[in-house]
Amino acid sequence: MHVAVLFFAFALTGTTLALDNGLMRTPPMGWLAWERYRCDIDCENDPKNCISENLFMDMADRLAEDGWKELGYVYVNIDDCWSSKQRDDQGRLQPDPKRFPGGIKKLAHYLHNRGLKLGIYGDMGKLTCVGYPGTPLDKIELDAQTFAEWEVDMFKYDGCYSNATEQEQGYPLMSKALNATGRPIGYSCSWPAYQGGLPPKVNYTQLGEICNLWRNYGDIQDSWDSVLNIVDWFFENQDTLTSAAGPGRWNDPDMLIIGDFGLSMEQSRSQMALWAIMAAPLFMSNDLRTISSGAQSILRNKMAISINQDALGIQGRRIVKEKSGIEVFWRPLSKNASALLFFSRRTDMPYRYTTSLSKLSYTAGSYKVFNVFTDETASLKDSTEFVVSVNPTGVVMWYVSAPAKFNLRQFYQGGTLHGRVYDDREENAIPRVFL
């Protein structure tokens, strides 16, 4: 474990500027259709689940009436397969008339009347991934204007059927076009996912300047393997990714599949906790009409949400990877606090992991620890050895209050550390010992 080294890499974050639309200062939260409903357009035989205005109104009702909205889940996002196969006479995108008879603007109003926001989907190529009309370069301004006219609040710009050159032009162009409409529209870019997610092909400084969030990696599927695969990629590349994230600009490891078919309760808690550590957008893709109480309680966990939504917006890191299969993750939070996550990759039995805060590089002192999923609290000295019992594929997540304020500005002594400009938002973010 080389936490000190890791930290210095971490400390070099936060220098890029965010997209200047003032949106999504914390990771956006809401609901997105794709993972759970895909391109189900068979409203005749599957009326409750097909991609139609009814589905989005149903979900809006649930978000508004069942208390999700108050927790922060406010976006209701359409994905692929919403549009007609042809543009209209004026060349504009139009929704499928049978499945969206009221049109998108009316749907947006339905949501706005309930305190919710509407997201819509497009694609940089001639066609979307499933084959609906895309938004290639020559359609960008028109479509941005259409979305603004419809009073849409967020736009996901996918990348199927486009090449690197087109993407290099198109993604910034759409950013400008959306801004030019005057309507605040959160902008989700799939660009990096189509370019392997890593520099030099991906320029995260630029992304932070033009997009509010971006998909770095492949689509999530309804399986634990898929979650693990995504988690591995994000933390293996944490040095690159954490420095890209911050208020208004987020890495997006894709939707929450909690409440669907493939995750156990342990695994559901793990996804929620890992997404909180990653400062990831929290878009559920599930059926809020029938979701189990167990899944609900995980998605509604206030402490996990507040860690995810921490105002500093610093993406957390994996700081320990044990041969036993135990991994420890850490995220610095406001008020000199932090989140600690113990995760087991084992598939046998609960593992009793022994460590101490000082072994996890916390500075000397007495900490208050709050267990996110059990509500237990404890006081813990940095030197005290403790045991956490971590279930197979499960997590133990702590909110850790630090003992004292640490003056990060003083440490930086005037503004730079290892060539890096001091960033106000990190004040008190990091327990002393990591420095």
Add this chain to the structure above:
Amino acid sequence: MHVAVLFFAFALTGTTLALDNGLMRTPPMGWLAWERYRCDIDCENDPKNCISENLFMDMADRLAEDGWKELGYVYVNIDDCWSSKQRDDQGRLQPDPKRFPGGIKKLAHYLHNRGLKLGIYGDMGKLTCVGYPGTPLDKIELDAQTFAEWEVDMFKYDGCYSNATEQEQGYPLMSKALNATGRPIGYSCSWPAYQGGLPPKVNYTQLGEICNLWRNYGDIQDSWDSVLNIVDWFFENQDTLTSAAGPGRWNDPDMLIIGDFGLSMEQSRSQMALWAIMAAPLFMSNDLRTISSGAQSILRNKMAISINQDALGIQGRRIVKEKSGIEVFWRPLSKNASALLFFSRRTDMPYRYTTSLSKLSYTAGSYKVFNVFTDETASLKDSTEFVVSVNPTGVVMWYVSAPAKFNLRQFYQGGTLHGRVYDDREENAIPRVFL
């Protein structure tokens, strides 16, 4: 789909003789420590979960008091790590004195007083898999006598640290030695799992004559990947395996992990259903003190259990493997009935699978269909197209009552079909069309 061909392979089953101890005419049911508790011997720090007489008495209490016993779950089985590291002065195995202070005989009485049965574990090598004293060739008779003296009801004979030659001698020798004690002791052989599970290295005719059940394949782990891996192996080799199974002699795909940490509810139903189709022993390895009500309701499903326990004891088969990821399994049951299982390997969304009973090779007629996990019933003509919506990694399982009795004996016309002796237990087992 070549059901007719599949059936002929299937029809050649059931000719071998079962071990003549009269036991386990239906697949044994109960609880087995290994998957969930492994070799946890740390009773000081983990007293509730360590391998000790307390753990087995706790599980016995739950089985007896919570209604599991009445459903058929009667075995409480010890696995590795129960014994002292040394044999006693007379060379006999002895339990660890700290963890089993009352001894095995007293534990057996505790179980017998509650209408339960005790299983114990040994290994053909010098050492067990974890390193406790094994039962090599020269100790077989002594240990069989010890187990009988302790009034043990079942014995699992593992194969670590033994070679093929020793196994060839040892597994039959133990069978004889157990029978020679005069006490009925169910005999579980790990032999085939150590020889790759397939002929010519494995002789299933012989296994059926000396063992009540046998592990064919690797250990299950607490993950859906592990369940899928096991299921794939068993059904890819169904032509070999189904003919080996029957009353008193069972293929054992290993424990049920329902109620543990790695399976979603869908996946839990899938394991229960697939184990029922396979006529597999149902040994839960979980914590019956804390198991969720959702997991309980799956393990307690009476129709799934009755399919598993069907008196004919014919192991079912996979009869359809669609490119869509839908697979259909079928098991013939008593009273001219059958079980049909629709399974989805997809990881996206519920899949609407259209078929008909006649497409699944059922003969003409009107059938009664009972949905095992929803209790819905329906009448269904063989020719009627129907849609089953199968959730990702989930199942829809039907008990199908056939319209009329079919005289299999008449079909065989005097006793043989394709060189095969007619077997009484198959009477009415197979819907006509499969012939």
